[in-house]
Amino acid sequence: MTTYKSSQDWIAGIASQGVVTIGDPRLKAPTAAVDVIGEVEALLDEMVARLRALNGAGLAAPQIGASVKAVVVEVRKTDVFPDRPEHPLTQMVNPVILRHSEELVTDWEGCFSVPGLMGLVPRHQHIQVSYLDESGNTVTNDFHGYAARVVQHEVDHLAGVEFLNRMPSMDSITTVANYLTHHRP
Template structure:
C-alpha cells in the first residue's frame, strides 16, 4: 500500500485510452495492490474518486466513494466502490451543470455539464457483476472518473470558459461553497 504521485494536466499519459482489465487479472496480487494504492492515494488527497490512469496505470479501473469530503462539503455520501471495465449508460436526456475539481487539475474548478441519471455496470474487485442506477452527485463522480479512462479531463467538457478558475477565487466570489 502506497500513496502514489498523481499525474497532472499536461502529462501526455492522461490523454491515453486505458485498456480493459483481463478477467484473469481480477483478484491477482497486482490488481489488489493497485486498488490499495488507489484507495490510499485518494484518501491522502481528499478525493471523491480516482482512476488508475491518474497514477500512471493504463487500466480501466476507477474507485470512488466517501462519507464526507472536505473538497465537496455539501455532497451527499457515495458508497465506496471499485469499478472495473465500466460501461456508462445515460438514463434520459436531462443534463445539469455542476462544479468539478480533479486531483490531476489541482486548485482549479469548472462548471461541467453531465447526465443527471446514469446506469453503470462493470465488475467489482472480486470480479462480480456490479450494476447501479444513480443520479445527482453520485452520477457526476462516476462520469468524471470514467472520463479519465478515455483520456478526457473535466476542463475538456466545460462549455462556458468563464466558469473555470482557481477554487479560492471562485469561493471568494460566492460561486463555490467554502470547505469547512
C-alpha cells in the same frame, strides 16, 4: 475532514500522492480492459489509499500512471464540499455507462490532475453503469446526482477526457480559492 491552509497546500498534497497532472501524456494514453481481477487488486487498494489521503471523491487509474480501466469512487463530506450527499466506496473495473438520463445538471468540478482549478461542467443527473467489482463480480448499478457526476468524471479519464474538455465555455474556470470565496453555495 482534511483541511488545507491554502490552495498551495492542497496542490502540494496532490503532488505528494504522485498524481499525474494535465499535460502528462499518460492522461491521454489508451486504457486496457482488465481480464483477470487479480491483476488489479493491488492497484485498487493503492487507488483507495490515495483517494482517501487526498480526501477526494474519485480517482481513475490513469491519474496514478496505470493505463487500465479502473476507477474508485467514495463520496464523503469535505471542507470544499461539506453538504454533498455521501456515497460508499465503489471500486469499478472495466466500467461502461449503459444508460443516462436526458437531464443534464451543470455544477462545479475540480480534478486532482488539474490542480487548483475548477469549472462548470454539465453532466447527466442519472446513469446506469456495468462493471466488475473488486471481487470480479459483474455489477450493474444506478448512480444519481453527485455520485453520477463523479462516476462520469472518472470514466472520462479512462478515455483520456478531462473535465476541461466537457466545459461548454472556459468563462467559468476559476481557482479553488476563488471558488471557496465567491462561488460555493
